[in-house]
Amino acid sequence: MGEFERKKAVVTGATRGIGRAICNALLADGCRVIGLYRGNHEAAEAFQAHWGDAQLTLLCCDVADHDQVRRSFAEIEARFDTLDILINNAGIRKDAIIALMSSEQWQTVLDVNLTGTFNTTKFAVPLMMKQKYGRIVTITSPSSHMGIQGQANYAASKAGQIGLTITLAKEVARKKITANCVSPGFITTDLIDDLSDDQRSAYKKLVPMRRFGSVDEVVAAVLFLASEKASYITGATLEVTGGL
Numbered sequence: 001m002g003e004f005e006r007k008k009a010v011v012t013g014a015t016r017g018i019g020r021a022i023c024n025a026l027l028a029d030g031c032r033v034i035g036l037y038r039g040n041h042e043a044a045e046a047f048q049a050h051w052g053d054a055q056l057t058l059l060c061c062d063v064a065d066h067d068q069v070r071r072s073f074a075e076i077e078a079r080f081d082t083l084d085i086l087i088n089n090a091g092i093r094k095d096a097i098i099a100l101m102s103s104e105q106w107q108t109v110l111d112v113n114l115t116g117t118f119n120t121t122k123f124a125v126p127l128m129m130k131q132k133y134g135r136i137v138t139i140t141s142p143s144s145h146m147g148i149q150g151q152a153n154y155a156a157s158k159a160g161q162i163g164l165t166i167t168l169a170k171e172v173a174r175k176k177i178t179a180n181c182v183s184p185g186f187i188t189t190d191l192i193d194d195l196s197d198d199q200r201s202a203y204k205k206l207v208p209m210r211r212f213g214s215v216d217e218v219v220a221a222v223l224f225l226a227s228e229k230a231s232y233i234t235g236a237t238l239e240v241t242g243g244l
Contacts, residue, residue: 002029003227008080012036012063012120013090015043017189018139021215022087022222023047027055031085034076036061036120038090063090063116064108073123083127085226088117088138088161095150106153113157117164121179125172134177135226138165139218140237142183142244158183162237169235178234180225185241186212208243 009026013019014035023033034057037044044058057079061072076083091113094105117138128134143151144158162181169179186192186203192212195203204210221240224230 002031003223003229004085005030006032007084008032008034008082009085009087009226010034010036010076010083010120010124011087011089012116013038014058015040015047018184018187018215018218019087019089020047021219022089023056025219025223026085026226027051031055032080033057034059034080036063036072036090038062063120064111066115066119069116069119069123073120073127077127081127082131083124084131084134086120086124086128086134086136087222087226088120088136090116091139091157093151093154095154097150098152101153109153110157110160113154114160114164117161121164121168125168125177128177129172129175132175132177134172134175135230136165136168136177136179137222137225138179138181139222140165140181140183142185142239142241144183146244165237166235173234176231178225178230180230180233180235181237182218182221182225183237183239183241184213184218185239185244187218187240188212188214206244207241211242213240213242 004026009031011019011023014023015037023035026033036059048058059072061068094109138161140161141158143155165179165181218240221238
């Protein structure tokens with residue numbers, strides 16, 4: 001049996017980048033995965049076709065929308081009753097310096113990254129409390145404390161995720177539920193595809209290892225914190241940054 005055999009996991013932002021890689025790793029280990037995605041139906045259909053309905057369930061859900069999340073988790077509870085793992089991976093960037101940042105750029109990033117984490121966590125915890133077991137892993141970022149220019153909205157959302165996680169860890173510890181963050185640095189995904197060559201070069205110089213990380217390196221950290229082996233780790237942030 002694999003580490004995640006017969007476990008049930010919800011992964012947000014499930015059809016692309018790090019989220020899809022996390023889903024693939026869990027599925028390959030025998031986990032039943034419920035993936036939430038915002039609206040790329042073509043990618044979702046291809047992903048579903050690859051794994052089939054027996055292992056993977058995909059639900060279209062905007063995590064920033066409280067009612068959509070409530071309805072999705074009601075469906076999850078009706079079909080699966082309990083939940084073992086929640087991976088809060090959904091995230092967006094809308095970069096601009098503060099003086100030129102629109103209120104829409106600010107609010108949309110906060111809504112998806114931070115409020116989305118609150119929404120999914122709020123409805124996942126009761127399903128974990130039913131069985132007095134759970135693992136919650138939230139993908140945050142070193143932007144939360146580094147102060148990267150043009151990312152005030154992103155940094156605020158990611159710092160908020162860490163604060164939420166530390167608080168949550170204390171609230172659910174007695175129910176044998178852990179809550180932790182993984183903080184990837186510059187990882188080769190579509191989230192950084194819009195960086196210019198000059199930006200890429202500059203950011204690589206910031207990293208002591210002088211390279212961007214791989215998705216697999218992030219997945220390894222996430223799966224460890226989602227496993228039973230990490231039973232005494234909670235309220236922590238594991239940095240996968242190449243020493244950034």
